[in-house]
Amino acid sequence: xxxxxxxxxxxxxxxxxxxxxxxxxxxxxxxxxxxxxxxxxxxxxxxxxxxxxxxxxxxxxxxxxxxxxxxxxxxxxxxxxxxxxxxxxxxxxxxxxxxxxxxxxxxxxxxxxxxxxxxxxxxxxxxxxxxxxxxxxxxxxxxxxxxxxxxxxxxxxxxxxxxxxxxxxxxxxxxxxxxxxxxxxxxxxxxxxxxxxxxxxxxxxxxxxxxxxxxxxxxxxxxxxxxxxxxxxxxxxxxxxxxxxxxxxxxxxxxxxxxxxxxxxxxxxxxxxxxxxxxxxxxxxxxxxxxxxxxxxxxxxxxxxxxxxxxxxxxxxxxxxxxxxxxxxxxxxxxxxxxxxxxxxxxxxxxxxxxxxxxxxxxxxxxxxxxxxxxxxxxxxxxxxxxxxxxxxxxxxxxxxxxxxxxxxxxxxxxxxxxxxxxxxxxxxxxxxxxxxxxxxxxxxxxxxxxxxxxxxxxxxxx
Amino acid sequence: xxxxxxxxxxxxxxxxxxxxxxxxxxxxxxxxxxxxxxxxxxxxxxxxxxxxxxxxxxxxxxxxxxxxxxxxxxxxxxxxxxxxxxxxxxxxxxxxxxxxxxxxxxxxxxxxxxxxxxxxxxxxxxxxxxxxxxxxxxxxxxxxxxxxxxxxxxxxxxxxxxxxxxxxxxxxxxxxxxxxxxxxxxxxxxxxxxxxxxxxxxxxxxxxxxxxxxxxxxxxxxxxxxxxxxxxxxxxxxxxxxxxxxxxx
Ligand SMILES: [Zn+2]
Numbered sequence: 001x002x003x004x005x006x007x008x009x010x011x012x013x014x015x016x017x018x019x020x021x022x023x024x025x026x027x028x029x030x031x032x033x034x035x036x037x038x039x040x041x042x043x044x045x046x047x048x049x050x051x052x053x054x055x056x057x058x059x060x061x062x063x064x065x066x067x068x069x070x071x072x073x074x075x076x077x078x079x080x081x082x083x084x085x086x087x088x089x090x091x092x093x094x095x096x097x098x099x100x101x102x103x104x105x106x107x108x109x110x111x112x113x114x115x116x117x118x119x120x121x122x123x124x125x126x127x128x129x130x131x132x133x134x135x136x137x138x139x140x141x142x143x144x145x146x147x148x149x150x151x152x153x154x155x156x157x158x159x160x161x162x163x164x165x166x167x168x169x170x171x172x173x174x175x176x177x178x179x180x181x182x183x184x185x186x187x188x189x190x191x192x193x194x195x196x197x198x199x200x201x202x203x204x205x206x207x208x209x210x211x212x213x214x215x216x217x218x219x220x221x222x223x224x225x226x227x228x229x230x231x232x233x234x235x236x237x238x239x240x241x242x243x244x245x246x247x248x249x250x251x252x253x254x255x256x257x258x259x260x261x262x263x264x265x266x267x268x269x270x271x272x273x274x275x276x277x278x279x280x281x282x283x284x285x286x287x288x289x290x291x292x293x294x295x296x297x298x299x300x301x302x303x304x305x306x307x308x309x310x311x312x313x314x315x316x317x318x319x320x321x322x323x324x325x326x327x328x329x330x331x332x333x334x335x336x337x338x339x340x341x342x343x344x345x346x347x348x349x350x351x352x353x354x355x356x357x358x359x360x361x362x363x364x365x366x367x368x369x370x371x372x373x374x375x376x377x378x379x380x381x382x383x384x385x386x387x388x389x390x391x392x393x394x395x396x397x398x399x400x401x402x403x404x405x406x407x408x409x410x411x412x413x414x415x416x417x418x419x420x421x422x423x424x425x426x427x428x429x430x431x432x433x434x435x436x437x438x439x440x441x442x443x444x445x446x447x448x449x450x451x452x453x454x455x456x457x458x459x460x461x462x463x
Numbered sequence: 464x465x466x467x468x469x470x471x472x473x474x475x476x477x478x479x480x481x482x483x484x485x486x487x488x489x490x491x492x493x494x495x496x497x498x499x500x501x502x503x504x505x506x507x508x509x510x511x512x513x514x515x516x517x518x519x520x521x522x523x524x525x526x527x528x529x530x531x532x533x534x535x536x537x538x539x540x541x542x543x544x545x546x547x548x549x550x551x552x553x554x555x556x557x558x559x560x561x562x563x564x565x566x567x568x569x570x571x572x573x574x575x576x577x578x579x580x581x582x583x584x585x586x587x588x589x590x591x592x593x594x595x596x597x598x599x600x601x602x603x604x605x606x607x608x609x610x611x612x613x614x615x616x617x618x619x620x621x622x623x624x625x626x627x628x629x630x631x632x633x634x635x636x637x638x639x640x641x642x643x644x645x646x647x648x649x650x651x652x653x654x655x656x657x658x659x660x661x662x663x664x665x666x667x668x669x670x671x672x673x674x675x676x677x678x679x680x681x682x683x684x685x686x687x688x689x690x691x692x693x694x695x696x697x698x699x700x701x702x703x704x705x706x707x708x709x710x711x712x
Contacts, residue, residue: 145480146598146621150526206476208484213476219532362710368599369619371665374482393710396703400669403699404488414699 006107009040013100029089033096044092044129047099047109053080055114055130056294057123059158060138060174062339063287064090064117066279066318067138070291072115074308078300083111088316090119092126113298120154121147123161131166136294137173137180139286141230141338142211142375144367151179151211158183172293174286175245176232178222179212185245191297193289196250196267198234200282201226207341208375215242229282230338249293251275251285258349259319259330259434266292266302273306280319280332281346283339317444322456325426328434333444335366337375340438344377347436348384356385356436357425358402359392359418359443366440370394378405387428389413391421392443418443419450466687467500468679471517473541474525474533475505478561481621483523485666486556489675490519497693499683508536514544517553519682524559524664527571534564534577542580549582554682555658558667562652562660563587563624572623583653583660584629585644596623600711601641601663603651605674606634612673615639617707618663626662628653635661640711657681670707672700 013036020028036043048055058068065088072084085098095116102110118126120140127135137158140151148154162171162184173184175192184190204224206213211230213221215237222235236243247267254264261278262285277288292305314320322329332347334340347354362368373394378401381388388411390398395416402412413428415421425435439447451457472487491501506512514520525533537545549555557565566585569577572592579586598621608614616636625645628634634644635652643651643662652661659678661667668675676692683690 142480146619149596152526152528208475208479214528214532369481369621369665371482371485371619374485374488374666374669375479394706396699396706397670399699400703401485404485404492404669409699412699414702 003107006040006043006046007105009036009043010100010103010105010107012036012039013097017097017101028097029085029087030091030094030097032100033093036100037093037096042129044096044099044126045131046107047096047103048114048130050107050109051083051111051114053113053298054133055116056134056136056298057116057118057126057130057132058136058138058290058294059118059120059123060136061120061141061143061336063138063283063290065316066284067136067287067290068115068117069315070288070309070312071294073312074291074295074300074305075113075115075298077304077308080112081110082113082115083109084115085117088117090117091122092129095126095130121157124157124164127161127164133169134294134297135161135165135169135171136290137171137184138290139174139177139230139232140179140211141336142372143336146367146369147364155179155183162187170297172290172297174232174290175247176228176234177212178231178235178244181245182216191248191293192245193249193293194244194247195228195254195282195285195289196247196252197254197264198226200254200256201228201233203227206231207377215240217242229286229342232286249289249296251289254282254285256282256349259346266305268292268296268302270296271302273302275306276310277312279312279314281342283342284319317439317448320457322451324422324451324456327426327429327432329437330434331437331439331444331447333441334438335440337372340376343438344380347438348380353384353386354436355387355425355428355433356381356438357389357391357421358398359421359437359439359447360390360394360398361392361440361443361446362394363442365442370397373397373401378402382406385411387411387413389415389421389425389428391415391418392440418447422447422450465500466498466683466690467502468494468519468682469517470501470503471512471520472503472505473520473522473561474507474536476507477529477533478523478525480524480526481559481619481664482666483558483664486521486523486558486668489666489668489672490521490679493672493675493695494679496695499679508532512541512544514548514553517548518685519678520545520548520553520555522557522561522564524561530560530564531577533560534569534579537564537580538578542582546580546582549656549658552657552685554678555582556678557658557660558664559622559662562662563626565658565660566626569624582658583655584631585626585653585660586629587624587626589624596621597642597646599641600707601643601651602639602708602711603636603641603643603663604639605636609677612677615704615708616663616667616671616674617704617711618661618665618667618670620662620664622662631655635659665707670700670704672697
């Protein structure tokens with residue numbers, strides 16, 4: 001393809017971005033990429049090649065956005081200009097749009113490194129185009145079965161992606177996840193991360209909806225010394241000896257502080273550091289350790305990692321704090337059973353029963369099948385939630401779920417309109433009491449949009 | 464005399480893909496709300512099934528790999544025990560993959576047939592990877608609904624295999640919106656004596672509480688004779704049912 005064609009693609013993409021913004025139609029996070037790729041199909045590969053320090057791809061069912069934002073923050077503090085699909089548009093068009101926004105018409109890219117979160121299913125295609133220097137594999141949980149299909153199919157796509165990596169590429173993977181470890185353990189240049197502190201284990205038994213219970217090689221159940229989250233933990237197959245790989249970078253001495261964050265010791269090949277974060281929950285410990293492993297691999301210092309993690313503010317529905325009418329509102333995206341269970345554990349870890357708004361949509365990006373709500377352990381709410389407002393397109397399904405989880409009917413308020421639901425939740429609060437909003441993906445976008453219009457948060461593409 | 468209901472949940476750790484546990488929760492809660500004592504026993508792979516100890520059996524759906532493990536285990540005695548129990552009047556609900564395993568065989572796109580237990584007269588064939596999976600919200604007209612029950616059942620279906628019924632199986636219902644057994648003959652599910660198989664998950668029973676009550680009645684009747692279930696306030700369930708019907712169109 002000629003440079004002329006590349007230039008035309010960039011021009012077309014940037015014009016469409018300008019047009020979308022002028023029309024006030026949103027943040028132009030995907031459409032410009034689609035337009036540009038229609039004109040110049042190999043645009044992703046050609047712009048990606050101009051990044052002096054290459055690209056880092058981050059994928060996984062849960063935590064991609066936070067991990068990518070952390071890594072961008074660390075690299076930024078190290079003086080690298082990174083290009084990042086911040087708005088979470090993680091299909092090829094969204095990545096192309098991010099690159100376009102930082103490209104001149106002659107194909108020059110204003111950035112040193114690409115940090116892109118990538119949709120689990122799109123990984124082979126994006127690897128093929130961008131030829132990443134580092135690939136981070138976070139975790140694999142059942143999610144949107146109507147879209148992704150079985151978890152084994154997603155794992156197969158990742159195996160395919162690994163085969164397409166360049167010889168000098170490096171894979172960083174979550175060793176605590178037996179499904180991910182099975183994909184990556186034989187890759188020649190691999191580093192691992194995980195949790196070394198078994199005191200934060202939830203037990204030795206897996207929760208109901210856990211995936212990956214059975215050894216890929218022999219089909220017998222793994223024996224867990226510790227289960228940390230979903231099917232993540234320290235595991236071993238007693239039949240063939242397959243076990244959690246040794247951890248290159250690990251979180252040790254983990255002390256969870258509920259919704260306010262955690263402290264832990266990061267142990268790495270270059271030393272140890274005590275880390276403090278306001279990101280809540282064990283799932284965010286994993287995100288931080290993943291980002292730290294990638295940052296250290298790229299040559300940043302441990303001190304820098306520690307500083308950026310300490311100053312990092314949860315954003316964009318991932319533990320984001322919003323003040324409404326004097327109340328702190330925490331918004332925690334909860335989009336699949338494993339993620340939802342962790343969010344519930346974090347929110348309910350305090351002494352007082354909480355008030356929560358649960359917003360369930362069934363659009364394509366949420367998964368059209370809401371049966372997963374029955375894999376979430378909402379029974380936890382019985383003792384720890386004094387009022388739940390259910391909202392969204394599938395509010396009724398959620399109301400039924402809570403009824404069968406054993407919540408008294410008077411504790412459940414059904415309000416399909418999201419804005420009224422938030423106000424309803426706020427009206428239920430005592431002075432100084434926080435509100436927890438737990439939305440699926442598109443419900444989160446919708447609620448943020450409503451709050452942005454009222455001036456409570458910034459629009460997501462500005463964030 | 465106090466009523467009691469003994470539920471057997473087969474392969475809960477293998478076949479639990481689509482919120483299947485919600486069916487067990489719904490059966491147990493709705494029975495308990497009527498003062499029925501409920502015992503749920505989980506029977507995993509490798510554990511013998513003493514079928515005479517249960518009134519109601521449930522088997523859900525799983526991924527291919529899990530389904531193969533369950534199919535193999537069913538051939539080790541559990542399948543015969545289940546067939547015998549159903550012939551003697553036990554109640555059974557099988558969903559998705561579990562439904563397929565109740566048939567004669569599952570023929571994958573490639574590779575060998577997976578044997579079923581021939582409890583229901585049906586066979587399932589995968590039409591090849593090029594043909595689309597049948598995915599989406601589904602509404603069926605229950606055929607026939609028990610006296611007093613609303614005529615529709617709602618759920619979500621997601622299956623590659625196409626199921627065709629033999630003459631000894633009666634369809635559970637006719638498709639109003641969605642695909643059903645095979646996307647062609649408008650049938651959905653299968654019924655034989657007190658055994659039911661269906662592609663409807665969602666899970667099935669929470670949004671179709673009258674189907675849950677029907678199963679509870681059938682299961683109680685066997686040991687306790689004719690029983691009356693006190694009506695419950697099903698307003699939330701009925702609203703969810705209606706919302707799901709609208710969503711399927
Ligand atoms: Zn093994």
